[in-house]
Amino acid sequence: MYQLAKPLIFISATPSHVGAGTDLGVVDLPIQRERYTGFPKYEASSVKGSLKDAFYALAAKSKEDVADRAELQHPNGRFGKINKQMIEDVFGKDEQADHASAIAFTDARILLFPVKSLKHVFVWITCPQILSRFKQEMQLCGIDLSTYDHNLEGTIPQGSDLIISGQGVLLEEYLVNVQQSDECTKWANWFSENLFPSSDEYQYWRNKLTRDLVIVPDDVFRDFVMLSTDIVTRVRIDRSKGIVKEGALFTEEYLPAESVLYSLVIASPVLKSKDEGLSDERFASAQGVIDFFAQFLPRVIQIGGNETIGKGITRTHLIEDGRKQTIEV
Template identity: 25%
Template sequence: MINYVYLYLVSPLHTGGTTQEGNLLGIARESHTTLPYIPSSTIRGRIRASVSDRVQRIQLFGPELDDIKNFAKDYQAATEKELKQLEQGDIWVGDGSILWLPVPSLSHGIVWISCPMLLERWKRFCSIEDAKVPVDYSTNISNKGHVYLKDAILENLSDWPEWKSFVPQTPETTSIKQLLVLPNQHCTTLIQMSLWRQVKIKLDDHKSVQGGFRYEEAIPPDTLMYFPWGITSQANGTAQASQTKFEDLLSNNQILQIGGQESLGRGFVQQWLGNNTSNQGV
């Protein structure tokens, strides 16, 4: 069974990418869509670090070399299991994907955008088979005569009365009200244009600029994302217990800091367990 967790970005989030173009430090991107995402290793590492009980940490996420060297006997005494080599734990964690991303609008303030591809991807994890992914240019905006998004002017938009099926109806998402579904290609372009770019400089001992400027990309706050998770085949006889422990772990850490620049207030997200029944419109 595949479960999922929602992430609502409280502040801009930067996860390091593999390339740097000129003075622009990019973020992690999917190779086939070029859309920003959060690597599963980043999410897993952050959640793992929040577990104080070492036995539970090894059971859920697997051991590290230090655990095998210094904790094998204690772990065996607590679980009656030997700890001899690196192996996976009971929980697997997937990549974080965008569901809705906010963009500025001259006509409507803020509009959250997505596309059929992203909505189809999310729908695979949810029990909403009866909800049909909307066609391009569908919206729930009431005054939709002309919608201005950056360099685009949109008109002749289609009504989307079933929009609540594609937004979790929880207190965390009450601000997500004006939605617009764009074609896949146009959505990717607009997301790229809407990323935060922070200018950074380095000062020398005399407070003078040393070197040139550098720009860092970040996913904007108020973006709604999610990541899937589940139980591995390693969880032989402990699946239900491990699932309960992981859910309790998430419930006790509703605010997480993911990525770098924690001292600058970057990467803070509010997370909560996905609930299939909460996705249904009311």
């Protein structure tokens, strides 16, 4: 039984393609989506695999300053220098596993989706269904959002100047009727304070989120996340001829940069027999596992395909303010 959960935020720095294989539709290589809503997501296996690779890469650097920097970010951790055994204790082994992973991840679900706007270049949109589900999942992490209303379709924060000629917000070529709302302001402020790291380089984005959040109806949100992703046409070059290879034209779908997703990091004690031993005695508790993950979580990871053309570069942020709570998964 997993005992402790924390929200893990993913902010796309470049478009990402966490693929669902080939498809017979308009797009040859679509992104992963929820079956029943069509909303974009990252499968939990993709999330865990990317993070585990990032932790292994960190250990491979074999530099003392890796531990020093991590301890400055999380002074209560102090796990010292990260190594392969610590990663295998927490994440489990790739082969010949002798114990279950002490850390699990849920699918990364879309929270905020960027859409082109007539004012301020772009805004983030979300919808009541997303907000309601987010509230429920934050409860698992001990974060109480019960006083936050999620039935807020057609609202923007107070003081936002997104409204055009007193009619609505122009998102791409669509005019969406909205009104200013104190409840929307509460959500915008909470997102601004919690979704981004507290460092100075994110101050612009925190300020933008307080005024450029639009809560649209569920079906409008579905239409935007289905029709406003990045579609890229690619070709394959015949190396011997230097021209396009016949039949090698294909299209790929990408989740756009500045998309915000969230996953739950769920921890349990490392389950190993006493004679096997732990690389760190604090792994005997779920809190110790979470502390290790928080201390060494890279600020930037690569997730999904097309790493060699700069896709999938993603910023990470762990929200660590929730209360400890035992949950069953």
